[in-house]
Amino acid sequence: MADYSVALEWGLFAAQLGTVALVLILVHRPLGDYMARVYTGTKDLTVERGAYKLMGVNPKSEQSWPQYFRSVLAFSVLGVLLVYLLQRIQEILPYSLKLPATSEPLAFNTAISFVTNTNWQSYSPDTTLGYTVQMVGLAVQNFASAAVGIAIAVALIRGFSARKSGLIGNFWVDLTRGTVRLLLPASLVIAVVLIAGGIIQNFNGFQTIHTIAGGTQSLPGGPVASQEAIKMLGTNGGGFFNANSAHPFENPTGWTNLVEILLMLVIPFSLPRTFGRMVGDTRQGTAIVGTMALLFVVSAVSMTAFELAAGGKATQLAGAAMEGKETRFGIAASALYGTSSTITSTGAVDSMHDSFTPLGGGMALINMMLGEVAPGGVGAGMYGILVLAIIAVFLAGLMVGRTPEYLGKKLGAREIKLASLYILTTPTLVLLGTALSFAIPGVKEDVATTSIYNPGLHGFSEVLYAFTSAANNNGSAFAGLTANTPWMNSALGVTMMLGRFVPILFVLALAGSLATQDHVPVTAGTLPTRRPQFVGLLIGTVIIVGALTYFPVLALGPLAEGLK
Amino acid sequence: MATRRGTLRQTWTALRALLLLTAVTGLVFPLVITLIGQVALPAQSNGSLVSSGGKVVGSALIGQSFTDKKGNPLPEWFQSRPSAAGNGYDSSASSGSNLGPNNPDLVKAIQARQATIEKSDGVTASQIPADAVTASGSGLDPHISPAYALEQVSRVASARGLSKSSVTTLVESFIQGRDLGYLGEPTVNVLRLNIALAKLTS
Numbered sequence: 001m002a003d004y005s006v007a008l009e010w011g012l013f014a015a016q017l018g019t020v021a022l023v024l025i026l027v028h029r030p031l032g033d034y035m036a037r038v039y040t041g042t043k044d045l046t047v048e049r050g051a052y053k054l055m056g057v058n059p060k061s062e063q064s065w066p067q068y069f070r071s072v073l074a075f076s077v078l079g080v081l082l083v084y085l086l087q088r089i090q091e092i093l094p095y096s097l098k099l100p101a102t103s104e105p106l107a108f109n110t111a112i113s114f115v116t117n118t119n120w121q122s123y124s125p126d127t128t129l130g131y132t133v134q135m136v137g138l139a140v141q142n143f144a145s146a147a148v149g150i151a152i153a154v155a156l157i158r159g160f161s162a163r164k165s166g167l168i169g170n171f172w173v174d175l176t177r178g179t180v181r182l183l184l185p186a187s188l189v190i191a192v193v194l195i196a197g198g199i200i201q202n203f204n205g206f207q208t209i210h211t212i213a214g215g216t217q218s219l220p221g222g223p224v225a226s227q228e229a230i231k232m233l234g235t236n237g238g239g240f241f242n243a244n245s246a247h248p249f250e251n252p253t254g255w256t257n258l259v260e261i262l263l264m265l266v267i268p269f270s271l272p273r274t275f276g277r278m279v280g281d282t283r284q285g286t287a288i289v290g291t292m293a294l295l296f297v298v299s300a301v302s303m304t305a306f307e308l309a310a311g312g313k314a315t316q317l318a319g320a321a322m323e324g325k326e327t328r329f330g331i332a333a334s335a336l337y338g339t340s341s342t343i344t345s346t347g348a349v350d351s352m353h354d355s356f357t358p359l360g361g362g363m364a365l366i367n368m369m370l371g372e373v374a375p376g377g378v379g380a381g382m383y384g385i386l387v388l389a390i391i392a393v394f395l396a397g398l399m400v401g402r403t404p405e406y407l408g409k410k411l412g413a414r415e416i417k418l419a420s421l422y423i424l425t426t427p428t429l430v431l432l433g434t435a436l437s438f439a440i441p442g443v444k445e446d447v448a449t450t451s452i453y454n455p456g457l458h459g460f461s462e463v464l465y466a467f468t469s470a471a472n473n474n475g476s477a478f479a480g481l482t483a484n485t486p487w488m489n490s491a492l493g494v495t496m497m498l499g500r501f502v503p504i505l506f507v508l509a510l511a512g513s514l515a516t517q518d519h520v521p522v523t524a525g526t527l528p529t530r531r532p533q534f535v536g537l538l539i540g541t542v543i544i545v546g547a548l549t550y551f552p553v554l555a556l557g558p559l560a561e562g563l564k
Numbered sequence: 565m566a567t568r569r570g571t572l573r574q575t576w577t578a579l580r581a582l583l584l585l586t587a588v589t590g591l592v593f594p595l596v597i598t599l600i601g602q603v604a605l606p607a608q609s610n611g612s613l614v615s616s617g618g619k620v621v622g623s624a625l626i627g628q629s630f631t632d633k634k635g636n637p638l639p640e641w642f643q644s645r646p647s648a649a650g651n652g653y654d655s656s657a658s659s660g661s662n663l664g665p666n667n668p669d670l671v672k673a674i675q676a677r678q679a680t681i682e683k684s685d686g687v688t689a690s691q692i693p694a695d696a697v698t699a700s701g702s703g704l705d706p707h708i709s710p711a712y713a714l715e716q717v718s719r720v721a722s723a724r725g726l727s728k729s730s731v732t733t734l735v736e737s738f739i740q741g742r743d744l745g746y747l748g749e750p751t752v753n754v755l756r757l758n759i760a761l762a763k764l765t766s
Binding site: 220 | 571577613622623625630654656660661674675694697703742749759
């Protein structure tokens, strides 16, 4: 009890949150402006022209939304096949650490997981994947899935700014520019900074050493820093090691922890500025980023409060919520990391969420259930909140009986249908997947005896968490759950795939629909969408949509456990 | 027909894009980072290895057990936290316990750990810090809290026939503050402390 002063922890939390806020306030404008130039500029770099030649792409030709979607799909399906194949032939690949090929269900699950920016890991990487699969398979998809996410967001924004063209950009150009001008150069710098902090970067394999107490230890090696940089920056979250960013070789010290938090947040919090620039009104972006920031702060404060309150019998007995947490991070920094990871689509962990206090772990679930829009994953958070903004404008329009319009575009029946389908997709997947796990005879028993680890209500939360994480493409887990079973690998694999590409389909259709319209002039009857009033309306929409959908299922899991 | 040809062309483009991306981000990028790391920051790139008496005895970042072959704590060494990595500090199998906050098994484990420490260190349960009875997220936590290190001083001092004050001074010299004064928590690196302790004894 005595070793953690709650007042001091709050002070540390405030200072770290303040640092994160300060850095983001300073960075989001120049970075947002830069991204706007990257995705709207007409000039191609020399390397990009070379790449277009190799790909056989005409960078000047824009695509309609079905063409754009087909490109995304073709690229992603081939990505799944390649990652699947690499795992299945692992034993003949170099630097495989003598590890065998992974099983078919696991290879299927992992391939989808990394292509969809989820990075759910049914396996323990330490003993499952060698360096080649991690580098050539997984890390490539860390870049690719991040670039795809941003591309989709940019395509939707183009839908708003386009006038009667019906065109939303060229996917291959967006993919190339995002990689060449943003993700790759940034990762290069970040990886070197992370090495300076102690993250390893070698091809040494396991190294046996003799300890001073007379034992032996097998120290792992690996190209970790290069993977860690894009894992965080691209809100991917898949760990090189089983313990993810709790592992000292992935996150060695207090300052690397803060750097990793910033990396998760920096692109998602800068994209609203890009959005504002591209629609020609930066205050529209300010309203969006304000919404994200308010939700983020409330969420981070709540999780920290629950963790410091030390709920749970075991936690009370130990004196503090240190089970599953590293000494060098402590409670405040772990809660800030956990919030950042689950309210974006990252899913990296610097502490084990399964061992969080009931309500602290519940916050991780709620962050994902709110649709990961505060600020959400790279690109995914941006298009997610824009869809919710459309719903918010529609709701406001219903109240005054006017045809709603947003950013000069009329929101007619087609737009509202697409937005509604978008917000229904993820909850359907979460609730259906969880329910089926407890309903199908045969599966039910397997889930109860093999998959679930902790008894009682907490065990239910493990399954709910898994499907929430998969459907929202987060990737974090209540990791006591054994997910390397045929049912879990298949069901979660399908959930991740649908949770990624069905919403993308609706977003691109929406973008195409908006792009065919002309701009309508702003009148006295137009709902202003760049004032605090709209921020309030949007926050209300995010919470109502999330709460109405998930309250019953939360009541069965973390709420019941926490209030018992 | 036009659509099918279009799909085929898209797939062909996608394949070339994927292979190009794989070559650049999957091979060139990690190899360039490895080169930079190995040339500019070799100590960190290779795992921040720690030597004692000319031999590598571990990594400053990876925790170790200080137990006998059966896993019983050796009283003459400062003890690391409980670990859920393999059979304890197995650095090829990083893991937390993932036991939930109300799990009866975790309650029992914490009670047992407190009882063990009460007996070996001559303290009461309320004097034992939380990190001493909980497993870390990685199972490889190289640190303990300063409170847990200081709590172990009398046991270590008496097992080694050293004065309590000299061991206390040693521990205090190994307390590492928060990064920049506010990031993370203060720590004591158990391996480094134990290496210095061995030198103090010899």
